[in-house]
Amino acid sequence: MSVALLGWSILLAQVLLAAAMGCAAFRVLRGPRAQDRVLALDTLYINAAMLLLVFGIRTGSTHYFEAALLIALLGFVATAALSKFLMRGEVIE
Amino acid sequence: MTRWLPYPLLTLALLAAWLLLAESLSPGAFLLGALVALLASWVLAVLAPPKARLRRLGAVPGLLAMVLVEVVRSNNAVARIILRPGGARPPRSGFVRIPLDLRNPYGLAALACILTATPGTVWVEYDSSDGTMLLHVLDLIDEEAWVRIIKDRWERRLMEIFE
Amino acid sequence: MTQAANLPLWAALPVALLLLTGAGLGLIGSVGLLRLRNFYERIHAPTLATTLGIGFILLASALHFSVLQSRPVLHEVLIAVLMVITTPVTLMLLARAALYRDRREGDPEVPPLPPQVSRPQRRDG
Structure with a gap:
């Protein structure tokens, strides 16, 4: 009972998150402006971190946690640098 | 020490x-x-960042609980706006400029984080010369109401803690 | 799905619920990116994923591993703290960058700079 329940809800959560990544990826490609793409990229990173956490629950391994932590960290740095770039035209002043 | x-x-x-x-x-x-x-x-x-002085540490857990409640409430509100059938059209979204009495930089940072972390409001900029901030609100039905919410719900408490 | 077998029902039920709610909020946030009309409306959408969405999934993960290994597994707190600190910063930076770009192009939709100063002081850099 609990195996089926958890298995199906993990699968459904993965499908939902994959769809979310699809939406964000569509917005990255579509734009229309650079800030829309950066915002969508940030969303994509967060959805990816969530998907990795769900993978971790599915396989019962805690290694995915570290990957999710790294992705969240890299997503922050990337978005901050890109917004800085949008504002000034250069990352380091 | x-x-x-x-x-x-x-x-x-x-x-x-x-x-x-x-x-x-x-x-x-x-x-x-x-x-x-x-x-x-x-x-x-x-x-050597400027020293932060917390006046009333006892008020911090209450504030955090309020933030949590507000995050849950506005998650629900924003999800409703997005899922509204026939195109996600919020009643009216827009910028609102709010005069602030809070001057402490850490208090302002805390206010900015609280407002941006709750879905539906994003802190856009702060003008230190006249102490006003620009806020973008997704569901801006009544500007006066938003000014009152910010000032009564958050600014007063943050001033108690930081100033 | 090999490890899930060891989880008792009383733990599997909340884990499943938390997972589905979190993933659903993530999806709603991303759908908002598609459905809302302009950038300043769209910037509100991902906060659903970064607050409660990832919060619920982190809770599910912490509960799952704590029950599975019968010891408290709390390192999910680190991602939660990271999200709490970083999300407002990225969104504020992005909103300010967008406002700066729109103002420079003379977009009538965005509010102009306050009249008495030429540039706001950059405190948060």
Whole structure:
């Protein structure tokens, strides 16, 4: 009972998150402006971190946690640098 | 004490983060974590940021609980707006400029984080010369109401804590 | 799905619920990116994923591993703290960058700079 329940809800959560990544990826490609793409990229990173956490629950391994932590960290740095770039035209002043 | 341990709270938080990452409470992990945390706090002391003084620490848990309630409430509200059939059209979204009495930089940072972290409002900019901030609100039905909400719900409490 | 077998029902039920709610909020946030009309409306959408969405999934993960390994597994707190600290910063930076770009192009939709100063002081850099 609990195996089926958890298995199906993990699968459904993965499908939902994959769809979310699809939406964000569509917005990255579509734009229309650079800030829309950066915002969508940030969303994509967060959805990816969530998907990795769900993978971790599915396989019962805690290694995915570290990957999710790294992705969240890299997503922050990337978005901050890109917004800085949008504002000034250069990352380091 | 102040020379060797300039930021006790930060040092403790870094040590806790280290122990959580290492997932062990062994003496080795503890020693290494304490060393890293101490070094990091010395680096921060060299940078010398302006001192933050928390007036009323007792009001902080209440504030955090309020933020949590507000985050849940506005998650629900924003999800409703997005899922509204026939195109996600909020009644009216827009910018609102709000005059603030709060001047403490840490208080302003806390206010900015609270407002941006709750879905539906994003802090856009702060003008330090006349102390107004620009806020973008997804569901801007009544500007006056938003000004009142910000001032009564958040600014007053943050001023109690920080000023 | 090999490890899930060891989880008792009383733990599997909340884990499943938390997972589905969190993933659903993530999806709603991303759908908002598609459905809302302009950038300043769209910037509100991902906060659903970064607050409660990832929060619920982190809770599910912490509960799952704590029950599975019968010891408290709390390192999920680190991601939660990271998200709490970083999300407002990225969104504020992005909103300010967008406002700066729109103002420079003379977009009538965005509010102009306050009249008495030429540039706001950059405190948060």
